[in-house]
Amino acid sequence: MSSNDNTEPKKLYDDLNLIFKNNPNINEIGFVISTKDYDGLENKPFVVVENKLGFSFLWLTKLYSFCFHRFIELKNDFDSLINEFLKIKVDDTIFKSTSDLIEKLIEATRNVLSINAENVTALNQRKKLIILEMVDHQTEINLLNLIFTKHPKSGEGWAHRKWIYTDYYKKTNQYLSYQIELDVCKRVAEIYPKNYYAWTHRWWILKNLSIELFLKDLELMEDWIKRNISDYCGYHHRYLILTTLFKIFFNIKDGKDPQIDEIEFSNQVLNENLFLEIWSKEFKFIEKVIKMYPGHESPWNYKRTISLFWLENSELISKSSHSNLLLPITSVYKECLFVHSIIQDNESSYYLKQKSFAEDYLSSIYQVYNKDYLGDSNFNLETLKQNYTKLITQLKKSNPDKINVFDYKINKFTK
Amino acid sequence: MTDTATTTTNEIDHTTTFLKDKHINYITNLDVKKDTFEYWVTEHIRMNGMYWGLTSLNLLGALEKMDKEEIIQWILSCQKPNGGFSGNTLHDDHLLSTLSAIQILVQLDSLDRIDINPVIEYIVKLQQEDGSFFGDQWGEIDTRFSYVAILTLSLLGALDRINVNKAVEFIDRCKNFDGGFGSIPGAESHAGQIFTCVSALALVNRLDLVDIDKLGWWLCERQLPNGGLNGRPEKSSDVCYSWWVISSLCTIDRLNWINTEKLKNYILKCQDNETGGVADKPGDIPDVFHTYFGISGFSLMGQFTDQVETIDPVYALPIKTIKKLGLKAPWNKLI
Numbered sequence: 091m092s093s094n095d096n097t098e099p100k101k102l103y104d105d106l107n108l109i110f111k112n113n114p115n116i117n118e119i120g121f122v123i124s125t126k127d128y129d130g131l132e133n134k135p136f137v138v139v140e141n142k143l144g145f146s147f148l149w150l151t152k153l154y155s156f157c158f159h160r161f162i163e164l165k166n167d168f169d170s171l172i173n174e175f176l177k178i179k180v181d182d183t184i185f186k187s188t189s190d191l192i193e194k195l196i197e198a199t200r201n202v203l204s205i206n207a208e209n210v211t212a213l214n215q216r217k218k219l220i221i222l223e224m225v226d227h228q229t230e231i232n233l234l235n236l237i238f239t240k241h242p243k244s245g246e247g248w249a250h251r252k253w254i255y256t257d258y259y260k261k262t263n264q265y266l267s268y269q270i271e272l273d274v275c276k277r278v279a280e281i282y283p284k285n286y287y288a289w290t291h292r293w294w295i296l297k298n299l300s301i302e303l304f305l306k307d308l309e310l311m312e313d314w315i316k317r318n319i320s321d322y323c324g325y326h327h328r329y330l331i332l333t334t335l336f337k338i339f340f341n342i343k344d345g346k347d348p349q350i351d352e353i354e355f356s357n358q359v360l361n362e363n364l365f366l367e368i369w370s371k372e373f374k375f376i377e378k379v380i381k382m383y384p385g386h387e388s389p390w391n392y393k394r395t396i397s398l399f400w401l402e403n404s405e406l407i408s409k410s411s412h413s414n415l416l417l418p419i420t421s422v423y424k425e426c427l428f429v430h431s432i433i434q435d436n437e438s439s440y441y442l443k444q445k446s447f448a449e450d451y452l453s454s455i456y457q458v459y460n461k462d463y464l465g466d467s468n469f470n471l472e473t474l475k476q477n478y479t480k481l482i483t484q485l486k487k488s489n490p491d492k493i494n495v496f497d498y499k500i501n502k503f504t505k
Numbered sequence: 506m507t508d509t510a511t512t513t514t515n516e517i518d519h520t521t522t523f524l525k526d527k528h529i530n531y532i533t534n535l536d537v538k539k540d541t542f543e544y545w546v547t548e549h550i551r552m553n554g555m556y557w558g559l560t561s562l563n564l565l566g567a568l569e570k571m572d573k574e575e576i577i578q579w580i581l582s583c584q585k586p587n588g589g590f591s592g593n594t595l596h597d598d599h600l601l602s603t604l605s606a607i608q609i610l611v612q613l614d615s616l617d618r619i620d621i622n623p624v625i626e627y628i629v630k631l632q633q634e635d636g637s638f639f640g641d642q643w644g645e646i647d648t649r650f651s652y653v654a655i656l657t658l659s660l661l662g663a664l665d666r667i668n669v670n671k672a673v674e675f676i677d678r679c680k681n682f683d684g685g686f687g688s689i690p691g692a693e694s695h696a697g698q699i700f701t702c703v704s705a706l707a708l709v710n711r712l713d714l715v716d717i718d719k720l721g722w723w724l725c726e727r728q729l730p731n732g733g734l735n736g737r738p739e740k741s742s743d744v745c746y747s748w749w750v751i752s753s754l755c756t757i758d759r760l761n762w763i764n765t766e767k768l769k770n771y772i773l774k775c776q777d778n779e780t781g782g783v784a785d786k787p788g789d790i791p792d793v794f795h796t797y798f799g800i801s802g803f804s805l806m807g808q809f810t811d812q813v814e815t816i817d818p819v820y821a822l823p824i825k826t827i828k829k830l831g832l833k834a835p836w837n838k839l840i
Contacts, residue, residue: 147542150542151540151541151542151545154542154545154546155545158545158548162595205546206545206546206549208546208549208550209549210549210592210596210597210599211549211591211595211596211597214597214641214643217643249640249643249645252645253643253644253645256644284737284739284740286688286692286693286695286737289693290687290688290689290691290692290693293691293692294689294691297691320739321739322693322737322738322739323693326693329682330691333682345678346678346690347678347690347691386739387726387738387739388738388739391738395682395683398682399682491728491763491764491767492725492762492763492764494761494762495721495722495725495762498762502718
């Protein structure tokens with residue numbers, strides 16, 4: 091064991107504060123097994139290289155327990171101060187005269203959160219400091235950006251972020267930079283794929299903006315998907331944008347999200363031709379992804395989602411004045427042709443999974459045949475039932491774990 | 506060399522055997538390890554940890570291994586003046602830890618040790634106009650909190666104190682096109698959130714809002730060729746989904762849509778045959794969270810019934826506790 095192990099925790103804590111003070115541009119934090127790998131010297135509690143701060147694991151437990159207790163002590167002092175303030179109703183200079191305590195509290199909470207971003211009590215303490223205008227909203231966002239470089243999946247950290255954004259809006263009636271929010275979501279989604287919090291946050295920010303920005307995000311995310319074809323979050327995001335545009339275009343106010351219901355349709359930003367282009371492009375795009383990267387569940391899932399969405403809404407489309415233009419975007423028949431082209435594509439169907447996904451997809455499409463308003467005469471009900479039964483028999487063979495599901499499906503379909 | 510050889514021959518094959526005694530030892534020794542980093546980064550959610558550990562022991566018939574009075578005293582030390590409970594003595598209150606505190610107290614048959622009225626008040630105040638629930642005074646909204654509020658109030662017999670219709674309406678707004686549920690309206694379907702939404706709807710008799718075929722299909726797609734379950738498309742398998750996916754399948758009566766034998770074997774492989782406990786994936790280090798989910802996964806699938814008691818998929822409590830409290834559970838044929 092290293093002799094450095096005897097370092098007093100107080101010294102570690104002071105050193106950390108000093109590092110933050112002397113390096114105001116630190117833009118990434120991380121935990122390392124040994125700092126030696128980064129600066130070539132002996133293993134030390136901290137290392138700073140090119141504005142990146144590394145904590146050595148060897149000292150981390152000791153440091154964290156000290157940070158936490160230090161924070162609790164300061165928090166207790168702060169709470170008694172507040173109580174006093176509430177009791178005697180002295181003027182608010184009481185806080186100004188205790189700027190030293192506040193400074194220390196800001197440091198302690200930052201140190202706790204750099205190591206453990208889930209410490210909800212430390213996050214709450216910072217909210218109290220923001221309310222008292224001792225920390226400003228933008229500074230807090232910057233700190234969170236730094237913390238997310240190490241803790242991108244901190245649910246509490248993301249909730250804190252939402253609180254800052256909301257609190258700022260309540261006070262100023264203005265949004266903090268939405269661009270910073272969209273950027274951090276993208277960055278974090280890249281460090282940690284399938285990051286539920288980041289994508290939920292992205293939509294929560296975006297839905298308050300405008301149709302123009304929806305369209306811009308759709309374009310941006312096309313590129314993202316090409317680089318992350320197995321990350322369903324990206325597809326779900328596209329689904330949200332596309333179906334929101336659908337609701338706006340057809341003036342559907344379903345009460346699911348009041349903010350979306352309030353968005354006004356404008357012919358100048360979203361006309362019939364653009365709407366047609368967006369949706370037909372989407373079908374082509376996902377088909378291309380499926381062909382280029384055979385055997386992935388996410389693109390197939392997405393294909394199923396948008397096809398079913400379209401087919402289940404085809405009654406509504408068929409009754410609208412856009413029927414002629416929009417209805418042909420897809421149909422049960424078209425989807426059957428697509429699946430057959432996949433199964434017969436010898437280049438890719440040797441990926442067994444691709445074939446299985448394709449058949450599975452087709453079975454879902456068959457189930458909505460009665461919602462196909464294109465009036466395709468290529469099918470009659472009997473042929474459809476026969477095809478479906480054949481398909482399910484095949485699927486049962488290739489997915490023996492799901493026999494009960496397929497039996498259930500076939501019973502229901504042929505009834 | 507000789508040492509290794511001997512250990513190997515004496516080792517129990519954890520891929521086929523349920524290591525009951527080792528798990529009991531693992532859980533009862535958890536609190537001793539205060540000098541580890543893991544202890545410190547989970548210190549703020551000790552109440553949840555206590556619930557996972559204590560419920561696991563209860564399912565294994567070893568509740569007496571815990572010092573009941575010590576636990577109760579500690580729980581009391583976590584109650585705040587506003588009625589809510591915190592994750593640990595020095596922390597702030599939260600709905601999540603409040604549910605865990607109540608779940609522990611009912612298992613210890615000690616609900617009479619607290620005044621339940623402030624707890625009820627605490628939860629009632631967190632409901633919003635749109636039916637959703639804040640997790641605490643700071644205002645985060647998540648369908649997990651809807652479940653937690655509804656479940657806690659069910660256990661305290663005070664469901665009539667909130668606007669149930671509004672609560673249901675909010676959960677329904679978080680339902681997705683694929684039949685699943687997300688954390689807020691628009692958020693992607695996630696097995697964990699599905700468990701909370703389906704359970705919340707079950708508790709208020711509104712399973713009619715669940716599209717059982719669509720959801721059941723989505724849930725059974727979570728089983729991977731290795732037998733394990735994931736929580737979203739193309740994620741890797743993890744033992745925690747043995748709880749979230751299976752409990753949802755049980756509540757909508759579709760457990761036979763997955764291969765439970767394969768899942769059983771997957772969870773067995775995630776046991777640690779040296780220390781006891783269950784890990785997220787085979788070969789990883791175990792923790793109390795996954796130990797609870799592994800054991801309750803076996804329980805829901807009706808495996809090792811001679812060693813594991815039966816848990817209810819909605820209340821997340823042993824059915825003997827539910828029966829004792831005289832609660833209704835129409836989704837559960839065993840109650």
